[in-house]
Structure formats: C-alpha cells, structure tokens
Amino acid sequence: xxxxxxxxxxxxxxxxxxxxxxxxxxxxxxxxxxxxxxxxxxxxxxxxxxxxxxxxxxxxxxxxxxxxxxxxxxxxxxxxxxxxxxx
Amino acid sequence: xxxxxxxxxxxxxxxxxxxxxxxxxxxxxxxxxxxxxxxxxxxxxxxxxxxxxxxxxxxxxxxxxxxxxxxxxxxxxxxxxxxxxxxxxxxxxxxxxxxxxxxxxxxxxxxxxxxxxxxxxxxxxxxxxxxxxxxxxxxxxxxxxxxxxxxxxxxxxxx
Numbered sequence: 001x002x003x004x005x006x007x008x009x010x011x012x013x014x015x016x017x018x019x020x021x022x023x024x025x026x027x028x029x030x031x032x033x034x035x036x037x038x039x040x041x042x043x044x045x046x047x048x049x050x051x052x053x054x055x056x057x058x059x060x061x062x063x064x065x066x067x068x069x070x071x072x073x074x075x076x077x078x079x080x081x082x083x084x085x086x087x
Numbered sequence: 088x089x090x091x092x093x094x095x096x097x098x099x100x101x102x103x104x105x106x107x108x109x110x111x112x113x114x115x116x117x118x119x120x121x122x123x124x125x126x127x128x129x130x131x132x133x134x135x136x137x138x139x140x141x142x143x144x145x146x147x148x149x150x151x152x153x154x155x156x157x158x159x160x161x162x163x164x165x166x167x168x169x170x171x172x173x174x175x176x177x178x179x180x181x182x183x184x185x186x187x188x189x190x191x192x193x194x195x196x197x198x199x200x201x202x203x204x205x206x207x208x209x210x211x212x213x214x215x216x217x218x219x220x221x222x223x224x225x226x227x228x229x230x231x232x233x234x235x236x237x238x239x240x241x242x243x244x245x246x
Contacts, residue, residue: 046219049227050204051115054217057146057191057201058116065192
C-alpha cells in the first residue's frame with residue numbers, strides 16, 4: 001500500500017481523471033472530496049464488506065442444518081410443529 | 088394470488104400483501120427487490136427472507152434485539168427516504184420497524200450476524216432496506232455461536 005501524508009487542502013491524483021482532496025480533519029474523522037469521471041464507481045468500503053457478507057449468507061444451507069444452527073445458538077428447543085406455515 | 092417455489096418450504100401461495108419490497112435490492116443482490124418474511128416455530132427466532140424471484144435464495148435473519156438488546160439503530164437519510172420515513176424526526180419504535188441481522192455461517196463453522204448492515208423493514212408500507220452503517224459502531228461478523236438463550240421478541244408472528 002502506498003502511504004502519503006497530506007494536510008487539509010492538499011490532494012492526490014490517481015490515474016487520468018481522479019483527484020482525492022483532504023478537505024477537513026477533525027478529531028478522528030477526515031472529510032475527503034473525490035473528483036472522478038461519472039463512469040467510475042465510488043463506494044464506501046462498508047458496502048463491499050456487506051456485499052461479501054451477503055454472498056456468504058446466501059450460500060446454501062439445508063433445512064436440517066437450521067436445527068443445528070439453532071442448537072449452537074443455544075436457543076431453547078421448540079416442540080414439533082407442522083412445517084410450511086407462512087406467516 | 089400466485090404461487091412461488093421456496094428454498095425451505097416447497098411451493099407456497101404468495102399473498103401479494105405480504106411481500107416486502109427492497110427498492111434498491113441488497114448489496115451483491117441489487118436485482119432482488121421482493122422477499123417474503125417467513126417464520127417457523129421450529130426455527131424461532133430466525134426469520135427467513137425468501138426471495139420471490141429466486142427460489143434458492145433465502146437469507147436467514149435474526150431480530151437484532153435477540154442478539155444485542157442494547158442495539159442502537161441509526162439509519163442514514165437516503166435509507167429513511169427509501170423506507171418512506173421522515174428524514175429528520177426520530178425513528179419509529181416498537182412494532183413499526185423490524186430490524187433484522189443477516190446470518191452467515193463461515194468456513195470455520197462460526198455463525199456470525201451482520202450488525203453493521205441491518206435489514207430494516209417499515210411494517211407500515213412493507214418497504215425495506217439493508218442499511219449500511221458508516222460509524223464503525225457494530226461488527227459485520229458478530230459471532231453468535233454460543234449466544235445465551237434469550238426470549239424472542241417475535242413470540243407471535245407479525246408479518
């Protein structure tokens with residue numbers, strides 16, 4: 001990872017069309033401004049992390065595994081019920 | 088009324104009034120706009136979010152309050168608009184909003200929930216968003232393996 005020190009008001013250029021400027025530093029937060037062509041997607045990294053978690057969450061899990069999942073969560077056991085009741 | 092195939096419950100009748108709409112989909116699943124929330128007594132307090140479009144897509148979710156009763160919900164302006172909520176006033180409390188965390192099972196069999204990005208459902212208009220937090224307050228892989236038993240807030244079905 002390239003590490004560069006910048007002060008408020010200073011910026012870095014990435015490639016042809018992207019400029020990242022440090023606008024303000026306050027406490028433990030940095031406000032940055034990004035100028036980029038419209039076709040460049042800019043995301044907070046939390047969205048990508050969430051996308052990865054969602055892909056993991058969507059992976060197949062057989063119904064029988066749900067019971068063991070709940071067992072691991074140490075929920076109190078429920079009595080047998082007829083399946084398929086849509087709430 | 089039509090029927091859809093589901094991952095865990097076979098073919099079920101779809102009541103249009105019970106569909107939850109995600110206007111923006113979810114990250115990595117942006118095209119998935121409609122889900123059913125299904126609860127089953129054997130799997131309480133889990134809520135299954137079954138895609139209406141894709142039978143094999145069914146997220147497992149758990150009410151955030153069952154994981155962390157102290158959880159402090161924060162929803163950004165964009166997401167409030169998507170939910171049809173007032174941009175500035177306090178978030179509705181109680182049964183008006185359902186706040187769910189998606190469950191993932193990692194390769195090492197640890198069960199985690201994403202408290203960083205709760206699924207927030209406005210029960211009044213059945214709109215939902217996965218609201219990604221930027222404040223770093225909560226983990227995206229909070230382990231619930233061995234979570235002590237807690238009484239479910241979803242004692243009776245409210246979908």
